[in-house]
Amino acid sequence: MTLSTYFLAIAFPDIDPVLLQVGPFAIRWYALAYIAGLLIGWRLMMRFAREPGSKVTPDNVDDFLVWATLGVILGGRLGYVLFYKPSYYAANPLEIFQVWHGGMSFHGGILGVTVAAFLFTRTKKIPLASFADLLAQVAPIGLFFGRIANFINGELYGRPTDVPWGMIFPGGGDIPRHPSQLYEATCEGLILFLLIMLLKRTPFAKKPGFLTGVFLLGYAAARGFVEFFRQPDAFLGFLIGGFTMGQLLSIPMILIGLFLLFRPAPAKT
Numbered sequence: 001m002t003l004s005t006y007f008l009a010i011a012f013p014d015i016d017p018v019l020l021q022v023g024p025f026a027i028r029w030y031a032l033a034y035i036a037g038l039l040i041g042w043r044l045m046m047r048f049a050r051e052p053g054s055k056v057t058p059d060n061v062d063d064f065l066v067w068a069t070l071g072v073i074l075g076g077r078l079g080y081v082l083f084y085k086p087s088y089y090a091a092n093p094l095e096i097f098q099v100w101h102g103g104m105s106f107h108g109g110i111l112g113v114t115v116a117a118f119l120f121t122r123t124k125k126i127p128l129a130s131f132a133d134l135l136a137q138v139a140p141i142g143l144f145f146g147r148i149a150n151f152i153n154g155e156l157y158g159r160p161t162d163v164p165w166g167m168i169f170p171g172g173g174d175i176p177r178h179p180s181q182l183y184e185a186t187c188e189g190l191i192l193f194l195l196i197m198l199l200k201r202t203p204f205a206k207k208p209g210f211l212t213g214v215f216l217l218g219y220a221a222a223r224g225f226v227e228f229f230r231q232p233d234a235f236l237g238f239l240i241g242g243f244t245m246g247q248l249l250s251i252p253m254i255l256i257g258l259f260l261l262f263r264p265a266p267a268k269t
Contacts, residue, residue, distance in 0.1 A: 009176035010167045015152045033149035037142030038069055044138045055130040064120055068135075071116030072109045072142070079108010083245060084233060106146065107249040110139070110219075129208030136215035137196055143219070144189025151181035158183070158229045172231070180230035187222035206265075213260030220250035220257065 020027040045061045048054065080103045081089045081096055089096050117135060121128045150156045157169040158178025166176025196214055204210050224247045232244045239245060 010165060012154060012167055012169050017153050029152045030149040033145040034072065034142070037145040038065070038072065040145075041138035041141045042068075044141070045134055048134055048137055054134075055127050056134050060124060060126055060131075061134070063124070064117075067116040067120045068113055071112035071114075073112075075112015075115065076104035076106070076109035079105030079111060083108065083249060084236065088235075104146075106143065106223075107246075107253075109142075110253075113139075127208060129212065133205070133208065133211040136211045137200065139215055140189045140193035140196065140219075144185050144193070147181045147185035147189060151179065151185070156181055157231055159231050161229075177231065178229040180226055183226045183229060184222070187226060188219055192218045192222060208265075209260040209263070213257045215257075216253045217257030217261065220253035223247070224250045224254075 015029070017030065018026045018028055019032065042061065042065050045064075046058045049056045049058045049061050077096070083105055085103070113135065114132075117131055118128060120126075121131050154170050157167075157172050158180035160166075160175045161178045162176065163178070165179065167179045168174065169177055192215065195218060196211055199205055199214055200211055227244045227246045230244070230246070232238055236245050239248060
């Protein structure tokens with residue numbers, strides 16, 4: 001890395017993670033990102049549920065909002081605890097509930113929403129695959145806002161780089177790094193959303209579970225790719241074969257996604 005690269009690096013914008021604080025009460029950008037993802041996803045899901053041929057009603061979507069919120073928060077937090085820092089939280093169990101200190105897993109959040117959707121569809125007698133396809137259409141929105149929040153917090157930054165858009169993050173030392181949060185917001189959020197919107201208009205999307213497979217495979221591919229530019233978590237580093245935890249957790253999503261894409265369509269009765 002040359003000296004000129006250092007001087008051309010982009011300084012991280014000085015954004016306070018706390019938007020507003022009144023006494024002990026604080027409104028954080030990170031919390032607003034989750035709220036924005038849930039609310040915008042909910043409204044779009046309502047719209048998609050009104051489309052001809054939908055097996056899910058807007059009332060079903062309305063009822064699911066609370067389930068989805070619990071699935072994202074509980075799944076995201078438990079996923080982080082179990083996948084990333086099990087030993088630490090085993091020794092400090094009370095800190096599991098201190099979500100304001102950070103620590104959420106996107107893989108865990110997806111798993112949490114999956115469990116919530118399974119239980120919800122069983123309760124409401126809704127076809128699980130059709131409901132999952134509806135969720136898959138809006139999930140990239142939540143991922144987009146979540147990664148923007150990671151960027152605002154200056155966390156989950158990338159590896160050292162000499163590209164012109166390298167950025168110096170507050171916690172990343174005095175060297176330019178990839179703004180990997182923005183890479184993920186683009187790939188996991190915008191591009192994946194547009195891809196799903198394009199494929200939902202093809203005959204393939206008539207097969208229940210197809211769009212869910214596209215989402216799982218697309219997210220895993222995007223996450224696995226960006227992990228080559230993202231700095232591994234300091235307390236984990238590189239794992240088996242030089243891969244990161246994010247890449248290893250994406251492998252089951254790839255397998256399930258491929259299964260949903262290529263499984264035979266269910267016979268009509």
